[in-house]
Amino acid sequence: MGVKVCKFGGSSLSDAGQFKKVRDILLSDPERRYVVPSAPGKRFKEDAKITDMLYECFRQASGGRDITPYFAPIRERYLGIVKDLGLPIDLSGRLDETQARIQTYDNADYTASRGEYFSGVILSCYLGWDFIDPADYIKFDKQGMLSAEWTNDILGEELKKHEHAVIPGFYGSLPNGEIHTFSRGGSDISGAIVARAAGADIYENWTDVPGFLMADPRIVDHPKRIEKLTYRELRELSYMGATVLHEDSIFPVRKAGIPTNIRNTNQPDHPGTMILDSIPDSRESVITGIAGHKNFTLISIEKAMMNSELGYGRRVLQALEEAGVSFEHLPTGIDTMCVVAADSEINHHREEILDKIQQACRPDILEMHSGIALIATVGRGMVRNPGTAARLFTALARAEVNVRMIDQGSSELNIIVGVDVEDFEKAVKAIYEAFV
Numbered sequence: 001m002g003v004k005v006c007k008f009g010g011s012s013l014s015d016a017g018q019f020k021k022v023r024d025i026l027l028s029d030p031e032r033r034y035v036v037p038s039a040p041g042k043r044f045k046e047d048a049k050i051t052d053m054l055y056e057c058f059r060q061a062s063g064g065r066d067i068t069p070y071f072a073p074i075r076e077r078y079l080g081i082v083k084d085l086g087l088p089i090d091l092s093g094r095l096d097e098t099q100a101r102i103q104t105y106d107n108a109d110y111t112a113s114r115g116e117y118f119s120g121v122i123l124s125c126y127l128g129w130d131f132i133d134p135a136d137y138i139k140f141d142k143q144g145m146l147s148a149e150w151t152n153d154i155l156g157e158e159l160k161k162h163e164h165a166v167i168p169g170f171y172g173s174l175p176n177g178e179i180h181t182f183s184r185g186g187s188d189i190s191g192a193i194v195a196r197a198a199g200a201d202i203y204e205n206w207t208d209v210p211g212f213l214m215a216d217p218r219i220v221d222h223p224k225r226i227e228k229l230t231y232r233e234l235r236e237l238s239y240m241g242a243t244v245l246h247e248d249s250i251f252p253v254r255k256a257g258i259p260t261n262i263r264n265t266n267q268p269d270h271p272g273t274m275i276l277d278s279i280p281d282s283r284e285s286v287i288t289g290i291a292g293h294k295n296f297t298l299i300s301i302e303k304a305m306m307n308s309e310l311g312y313g314r315r316v317l318q319a320l321e322e323a324g325v326s327f328e329h330l331p332t333g334i335d336t337m338c339v340v341a342a343d344s345e346i347n348h349h350r351e352e353i354l355d356k357i358q359q360a361c362r363p364d365i366l367e368m369h370s371g372i373a374l375i376a377t378v379g380r381g382m383v384r385n386p387g388t389a390a391r392l393f394t395a396l397a398r399a400e401v402n403v404r405m406i407d408q409g410s411s412e413l414n415i416i417v418g419v420d421v422e423d424f425e426k427a428v429k430a431i432y433e434a435f436v
């Protein structure tokens, strides 16, 4: 029998009704042996996520204020879930202790981790499954980096002792025993770590969307769902803004050759999106998805005979490095070079960078254009389909979109174009219509 590890996001555990759905999903398949819950999320649009409420408690406590009024709604949420599920446990004592600890301990990670901890305690009681505290098995080093192999060994050994277990997401511990969390959304990473340690056949990531869509539904009307994609494609798409999974959650499972299946808790029979290491060639669509991001700046540098000047590119990049700015893309011509950087990186260093490039490179023309949006068209099918670029650029030309930058990564997995921000939506629609 295979093993499935299931991670459920906050919206899948926001109230007792959602806990019931989670239980039905888990019990409907005996291969679903390990579950990684998030903290309860929003029940409705204006609602608050438990994790955000906990961070607020931390802020109040570190400002020396009494957190009772801030902790009260958290206590109510958990006690309400326990009551609505009719569980024979009383969490009041543990909640009191937690409140007292948050009040005095002054540790943001400990505070935030309690969201997942209590989700896990409730779920383990509801399912009758063992509870494994990740503080004992998910290990970080002193710098807060995951000790991946150590974790994999000790967690793997522990999981073998449990037929079924609940392992809360989002946190582990530092060498001194203190709780440490991943960055926000990090239960996805915990789920992937558990999947690897369990030697799972599949990592099911249950959320509130039916998988990845080929384009942003706010731009394209009812975009098609992506049925299958590779981890490399996912990386390209999520880097460019498609956010369903925490991007670091790819690494543990990809390494172990475990597919990730994005599923929807509210539509449990829907197959969702499957992410695999590789997908055999088929006649499916040329492109897998389109994703994009606004707020980039283009630095264009032109100098006659740039190509024969030794170290020219290095000097341009050094100017950025010295200003502490990392860049995203670097398309070059014979006498031209173009550096693309995110506005968030470059904003406070614009003058400094221009001065440095001017001094070190003496360009004929040096310009900075902000208000650029980048659009990545991603697809493993592009390599074996001649004419993909022509189709893409024809579509953009027909839509009267002016292309400011082109970059085709060496992997032939994606084509990135830079367009003016005003043309962003129009360009995404045009590309989608040309291929889908």
Ligand code: ASP
Pocket: 009, 010, 038, 039, 049, 051, 052, 115, 169, 170, 183, 184, 185, 186, 187, 188
């Ligand atoms: N509860 C944490 C957060 O809101 C982690 C997670 O849900 O993945 O970021």
